[in-house]
Amino acid sequence: MKTIAGKLTLVGGGRMGRALVEGMIRAGVIESTRVTVINRTAESCQVWTESKLGVCVEQADPATLKAAVESAETVIVAVKPGTFPSVAESAAGAWAGRLVISVAAGVKLATLQKIFDSKSVVRVMPNTPSLVGFGASAFSCGPKVSEAQAKTVEQILAAVGVVAQVEESALDAVTGLSGSGPAYIFMIIEALADGGVAAGLPRALAQQFAAQTVLGAAQMVTQTGDHPALLKDAVASPGGTTIAGLAALEQNGLRSAMIEAVRTAAARSREMGNS
Numbered sequence: 001m002k003t004i005a006g007k008l009t010l011v012g013g014g015r016m017g018r019a020l021v022e023g024m025i026r027a028g029v030i031e032s033t034r035v036t037v038i039n040r041t042a043e044s045c046q047v048w049t050e051s052k053l054g055v056c057v058e059q060a061d062p063a064t065l066k067a068a069v070e071s072a073e074t075v076i077v078a079v080k081p082g083t084f085p086s087v088a089e090s091a092a093g094a095w096a097g098r099l100v101i102s103v104a105a106g107v108k109l110a111t112l113q114k115i116f117d118s119k120s121v122v123r124v125m126p127n128t129p130s131l132v133g134f135g136a137s138a139f140s141c142g143p144k145v146s147e148a149q150a151k152t153v154e155q156i157l158a159a160v161g162v163v164a165q166v167e168e169s170a171l172d173a174v175t176g177l178s179g180s181g182p183a184y185i186f187m188i189i190e191a192l193a194d195g196g197v198a199a200g201l202p203r204a205l206a207q208q209f210a211a212q213t214v215l216g217a218a219q220m221v222t223q224t225g226d227h228p229a230l231l232k233d234a235v236a237s238p239g240g241t242t243i244a245g246l247a248a249l250e251q252n253g254l255r256s257a258m259i260e261a262v263r264t265a266a267a268r269s270r271e272m273g274n275s
């Protein structure tokens with residue numbers, strides 16, 4: 001694995017920041033000794049310290065934040081969208097010349113350019129499976145981002161999963177699908193396991209088999225390239241168990257529930273960008 005150049009600072013080592021940066025270190029795209037993580041609370045700092053990843057962990061005060069931004073070539077900002085202006089303000093004067101990568105839902109490139117005095121801003125929509133190397137991330141670059149910087153972003157994200165560079169207008173849809181999507185699938189796994197328990201299986205076995213079934217089905221789609229409908233048809237024997245189960249899913253509106261989940265989440269991302 002080719003490593004990225006220079007130092008990396010993560011501002012906001014919560015669930016998404018951690019998934020991304022721990023995933024990067026595990027994948028070998030950067031050595032932990034070149035990573036600084038800035039957190040707001042002592043508790044979040046402790047989580048990082050206890051992980052024994054070997055990164056430098058600091059609690060956010062304006063001077064620490066500014067120094068950590070100044071010392072890095074690349075800064076990933078992974079705080080909540082509403083916290084961006086105060087983070088930008090705390091390190092005012094330090095952002096110029098850095099590659100600033102935002103992972104916030106709904107925060108537009110134009111807004112990022114305005115609040116960070118760096119022209120090299122990139123908007124990314126990653127997801128938490130980046131932690132285990134199965135992320136799906138899309139990104140869009142501000143107009144002043146160099147080709148080399150775009151390559152760095154691609155390299156970072158490719159190390160933790162699949163990646164696509166897209167028009168910024170596609171990022172709300174990506175947010176509704178893959179950004180939020182792991183939560184939908186966790187809910188499906190939980191529900192499948194509940195079904196297994198309802199049908200008589202012990203909980204642990206039901207959960208293991210529910211997760212493996214989702215994993216296996218996803219691998220079939222990515223490895224064969226076949227349309228999911230073909231793969232579905234190959235499971236359903238005439239008059240058998242699967243078609244009975246599929247009929248129950250249709251009756252209960254699974255397809256429209258999933259479509260509406262993605263559309264509603266995408267609309268919420270757009271709404272957040274306009275507020």
Ligand SMILES: NC(=O)C1=CN([C@@H]2O[C@H](COP(=O)(O)OP(=O)(O)OC[C@H]3O[C@@H](n4cnc5c(N)ncnc54)[C@H](O)[C@@H]3O)[C@@H](O)[C@H]2O)C=CC1
Nearest residue numbers: 012013014015016038039040060078079080081103104105
């Ligand atoms: N959780 C997810 O699956 C995904 C989240 N995102 C985006 O990632 C961003 C973070 O979300 P989560 O990780 O879920 O939230 P989180 O609450 O787990 O993490 C946010 C972190 O930022 C820290 N923080 C707050 N103020 C700070 C400051 N002034 N300086 C340094 N650190 C500070 C908090 O202590 C916390 O650790 C959001 O903008 C969200 O839209 C994007 C894709 C997926």
Ligand SMILES: O=C(O)[C@@H]1CCC=N1
Nearest residue numbers: 104105175179180181
């Ligand atoms: O729920 C959220 O707003 C964030 C963005 C995508 C996933 N989590």
